[in-house]
Amino acid sequence: MGEKLSFEYAPAPESRALVSIKPKYGHFIGGKFVAGSKHFPTINPATEEVLSQIARGGKSDVDAAVKAARKAYTTTWSKMSGKERGKYLFRIARIMQERSREFAVLETLDNGKPIRESRDVDVPLSAAHFFYHAGWADKLEYAGLGTTPKAHGVAGQIIPWNFPLLMLAWKVAPALAAGNTVVLKPAETTSLTALLFAEVCQQAELPAGVVNIVTGDGSTGALIVNHPGIDKIAFTGSTEVGKIIARAVAPTNKSVTLELGGKAANIIFEDAAIDESVEGIVNGIFFNQGHVCCAGSRLILQESIADEVLEKLKNRMAKIRVGDPMDKNTDLGAINSKEQLLKIRELTAAGDSEGAERWSAPCDLPGKGFWFAPTIFTGVTQAHRIAREEIFGPVLSVLTFRTPQEGIDKANNTPFGLSAGIWSEKGSKVLWASQQLRAGVIWANTFNKFDPTSPFGGYKESGWGREGGRHGLSAYLKGVSHE
Amino acid sequence: MSNRIDVKKTYKLFINGAFPRTESGRTYEVKSAKGVFIANPCLASRKDLKDAVVAARAAQHGWNKATAYNKGQILYRLAEMLEGRRTQFVDEIVTVTEVSKAKAEKEVTDSVDRLVWYAGWSDKISSLSGALNPVAGPYYNFTIPESMGVIAAIAPETPSLLGLIDSIAPIIVGGNTVIVLASTKAPLSAMSFAEVIATSDVPAGVINILTGKKDEITPWMASHMDIDGLDISGLGGKKHAEVKSAGTENLKRIYSFKNADPGRILAFMENKTVWHPIGL
Numbered sequence: 170m171g172e173k174l175s176f177e178y179a180p181a182p183e184s185r186a187l188v189s190i191k192p193k194y195g196h197f198i199g200g201k202f203v204a205g206s207k208h209f210p211t212i213n214p215a216t217e218e219v220l221s222q223i224a225r226g227g228k229s230d231v232d233a234a235v236k237a238a239r240k241a242y243t244t245t246w247s248k249m250s251g252k253e254r255g256k257y258l259f260r261i262a263r264i265m266q267e268r269s270r271e272f273a274v275l276e277t278l279d280n281g282k283p284i285r286e287s288r289d290v291d292v293p294l295s296a297a298h299f300f301y302h303a304g305w306a307d308k309l310e311y312a313g314l315g316t317t318p319k320a321h322g323v324a325g326q327i328i329p330w331n332f333p334l335l336m337l338a339w340k341v342a343p344a345l346a347a348g349n350t351v352v353l354k355p356a357e358t359t360s361l362t363a364l365l366f367a368e369v370c371q372q373a374e375l376p377a378g379v380v381n382i383v384t385g386d387g388s389t390g391a392l393i394v395n396h397p398g399i400d401k402i403a404f405t406g407s408t409e410v411g412k413i414i415a416r417a418v419a420p421t422n423k424s425v426t427l428e429l430g431g432k433a434a435n436i437i438f439e440d441a442a443i444d445e446s447v448e449g450i451v452n453g454i455f456f457n458q459g460h461v462c463c464a465g466s467r468l469i470l471q472e473s474i475a476d477e478v479l480e481k482l483k484n485r486m487a488k489i490r491v492g493d494p495m496d497k498n499t500d501l502g503a504i505n506s507k508e509q510l511l512k513i514r515e516l517t518a519a520g521d522s523e524g525a526e527r528w529s530a531p532c533d534l535p536g537k538g539f540w541f542a543p544t545i546f547t548g549v550t551q552a553h554r555i556a557r558e559e560i561f562g563p564v565l566s567v568l569t570f571r572t573p574q575e576g577i578d579k580a581n582n583t584p585f586g587l588s589a590g591i592w593s594e595k596g597s598k599v600l601w602a603s604q605q606l607r608a609g610v611i612w613a614n615t616f617n618k619f620d621p622t623s624p625f626g627g628y629k630e631s632g633w634g635r636e637g638g639r640h641g642l643s644a645y646l647k648g649v650s651h652e
Numbered sequence: 653m654s655n656r657i658d659v660k661k662t663y664k665l666f667i668n669g670a671f672p673r674t675e676s677g678r679t680y681e682v683k684s685a686k687g688v689f690i691a692n693p694c695l696a697s698r699k700d701l702k703d704a705v706v707a708a709r710a711a712q713h714g715w716n717k718a719t720a721y722n723k724g725q726i727l728y729r730l731a732e733m734l735e736g737r738r739t740q741f742v743d744e745i746v747t748v749t750e751v752s753k754a755k756a757e758k759e760v761t762d763s764v765d766r767l768v769w770y771a772g773w774s775d776k777i778s779s780l781s782g783a784l785n786p787v788a789g790p791y792y793n794f795t796i797p798e799s800m801g802v803i804a805a806i807a808p809e810t811p812s813l814l815g816l817i818d819s820i821a822p823i824i825v826g827g828n829t830v831i832v833l834a835s836t837k838a839p840l841s842a843m844s845f846a847e848v849i850a851t852s853d854v855p856a857g858v859i860n861i862l863t864g865k866k867d868e869i870t871p872w873m874a875s876h877m878d879i880d881g882l883d884i885s886g887l888g889g890k891k892h893a894e895v896k897s898a899g900t901e902n903l904k905r906i907y908s909f910k911n912a913d914p915g916r917i918l919a920f921m922e923n924k925t926v927w928h929p930i931g932l
Binding site for chain 2: 297313408411412415416419420421427429584599603608609610611612613614615618620622623624625626628629630632633635638639640
């Protein structure tokens, strides 16, 4: 350990010349950008540079957006054939592909994630989501919900800051394909790519009011959730806020889907391919700075291989390049906000005080911006806060087990149930473990893979419903027998 | 008419395959529509519900693990046992609700047929809702519906037998275990159906039946942290908001249904997606 790699990478910064950021933004309502009244700054979390001023949507903004969405639904979108609706979605997918570099740079500047990830994951997957759902628009009667499935009407959608554009795509694409119109609120700290997406809607000549974007904070989100003119709520975010939304919507007829938190187990059995598993562990927890609801944040290691895996893991972690997200060689970018950094610090301090052992990869963190070195805790017990609570940062809690059943029991010992990882070279054991794990997405000998055709979503307190595939589409259609 | 004094049945709860009285010692009086005394069934308590949840949780893993073929045969066996005791169920429905014998017979017939219908779904539901997902990469990726866990259900007041079947069968055919609150006014069908269950190779704890008051038991069900889902079809619409709100603490899946269809089975199943790389 401690031995430095013998060669270094020269900086390979991506150019930001491609993007033009306005000094101030309003909302996108009824097909037009309209001025906001109050504003707050959005910053680059890697430098703390103020990028722009974002409008804080209030009651009149949300009212106007819902009104525009209702009008578009009633007069245009619900009357258009699925075939024509689909063509708009195909157009959007194509324009996103054309402007993909611009989206990637803007996403990285506003979010802090490495350009390699925004370029190779967020943006191409976002375009793929629109392309996939575009093809559903004229095939809804084959979605398994009867011959005449109907849209809900106006969907209110609230998305998080960890995958700003991708979460927009996960929400907007199925909603539009199913025939709904939307009022979307991006996260407070990451509104810029949603506002660029509004330009894409204009370029695609999407009818006015089909997509409306109101920026703001939690108070704006609450206005959407509680708005009587909205028929369906879709939220991705924390379990805590998800429960507040579920409670708010309980007395209404609104349909709800929730993609919430997780504390995924990544189980490494003794017959796993060790080197591949180490890559999988790193990808599981350090992808996107660990700002991933399905992150493999609990490493559940079989005792017989624990020492070997941990040594290799630490070696590998020492080679993670932390720093400038705009550098194409960067693996781990900035923590999205000061608030999130403080939360990570608070939970890791609890890890120390509760008796777990901390190890952080040796790395130079930039002086400005929000940073947290890749970190693991060993000697973690199931009662520790760092084994129970979602940290949402580059922090891995390591637990061990002796028998496969003990590994499964530890993995399932959580109120969450979003995802889980399994590493073993034995097929029957992989399938056995995938049956035993109480989670909506199981990655076996891989981790953090996403695809528009593949339903994603959680068991238990990780949420209601799925996104992606036919199952995800059904969340935007009426026709199911239950209410 | 013979002068023989007939032997009346004591109606008790059905928890973990046994017929206990309520631990609370409370009962209530069931009368026919014309006011004639019929029975003193148990007024189940919160502790009875907790006991039933413990039994249902313990039974869930094994029931879920049973093959679809096996589960289908056990549901079919319920239909066989019910068919064989038609007269008893018809008599009880007539006694309590004072409907015509023809109407009661139709309800029992429908109940038997409904059980057979649900039995057949056990090995078909995953082909209805499962999928092989063509992801853009070298991965084998599939989605299958899985049991949700422990589900509670409020059976409708009427029809007391057919409503009970709809409150039990779709839940267990998906691999869940169930705690069902029977019709308050007409609980006899439910308590006699427990005898059908007890003779149908249904493992202990898979189906648990309580009798009592909806207003009392429903909030306990809604707030219980080890109940994963709740079928409130038997609860008046005005109460739905309150129950749904109480259920948010563990994000319980709470639904009501109007019809018997596969959606009713799938509502209490979770979709699991599994990825595995393809390669040498």
